[in-house]
């Protein structure tokens with residue numbers, strides 16, 4: 291029986307393609323009312339995971355369910371989950387509206403739904419144009435419209451921002467947030483944290499098929515302590531003074547500077563002044579979420595000389611609370627900061643999460659769901675792919 295929850299559960303999911311361990315023991319949950327970002331570099335195993343969730347690839351081990359059921363047990367799956375794995379496979383000589391009507395017929399849905407979903411994704415003005423002349427961004431929108439035909443409770447989108455211009459990305463963000471705010475479930479993959487950072491509540495970061503972080507994006511942000519970089523006249527004297535002052539997160543950087551975590555600029559300045567150590571420069575360095583993402587996933591493609599992938603991480607910046615030890619490959623020269631604590635496992639509801647109506651039925655009236663205003667056709671709609 292489906293539990294009607296709209297919840298996605300991935301449990302110990304594993305897929306080997308011969309010698310290639312594409313996905314290794316992956317576990318996470320996606321709750322209704324939230325948007326979860328499934329992030330990792332190219333080849334990390336995102337698409338394989340989504341394909342297992344959608345019943346297109348058989349897992350080597352573990353399972354994935356939607357509404358408590360494997361995809362094959364969903365009955366009329368198009369009414370439960372709308373999925374876009376790639377915005378391809380359109381007949382080039384078929385108009386957008388006719389493409390959708392074909393799916394309406396296959397799903398037993400009235401044709402007028404085709405017009406509705408074209409309006410939802412901002413393609414109403416191009417309904418009768420052949421898809422062969424669509425840009426990649428327009429194809430993404432049409433693929434999303436196809437996924438929405440069955441008025442699904444769950445959306446699963448693989449790299450949905452691919453090909454969208456900045457205006458399209460902003461539109462997609464608003465659309466997905468609104469969809470989730472109506473108590474529905476959204477899982478989107480991306481290889482760029484920045485692309486989805488403002489859209490998602492929860493994040494699952496994978497690298498080489500393994501979980502590197504699973505938790506709330508806000509917790510990941512909060513975990514990144516800022517640090518004070520100070521250039522003293524005498525490094526040893528300052529380090530001694532800071533230690534005597536009870537400050538423990540001290541790391542000489544090797545270039546005459548000292549990085550200090552767990553203390554403010556003022557505290558470091560006061561300690562130096564009291565010890566009579568002259569300071570030539572003091573600077574507070576804020577942690578960067580994107581940098582952390584690269585660090586968590588950099589083991590996959592470590593390449594010396596490329597700043598993000600090859601450089602050792604800044605000292606004193608700790609692994610995030612959701613960091614999972616098993617798959618994490620530390621960079622050379624990386625020192626574990628003293629304040630690091632093993633994360634508390636377990637999903638936490640995102641802020642503002644509301645329980646969806648129990649017992650979802652195909653006829654469920656999603657009245658709280660307000661589709662965002664479709665944008666004016668943008669330049670991506672005028673171009674050819």
Ligand SMILES: Nc1ncnc2c1ncn2[C@@H]1O[C@H](COP(=O)(O)OP(=O)(O)OP(=O)(O)O)[C@@H](O)[C@H]1O
Nearest residue numbers: 307310312330331332333334335336337338339481
């Ligand atoms: N059918 C297949 N046969 C053999 N290997 C495969 C197959 N599908 C995927 N792989 C391998 O599994 C690994 C994960 O691939 P996957 O496409 O899931 O990654 P991804 O994170 O979606 O990457 P991308 O962002 O580039 O699409 C890669 O090493 C890939 O080459």
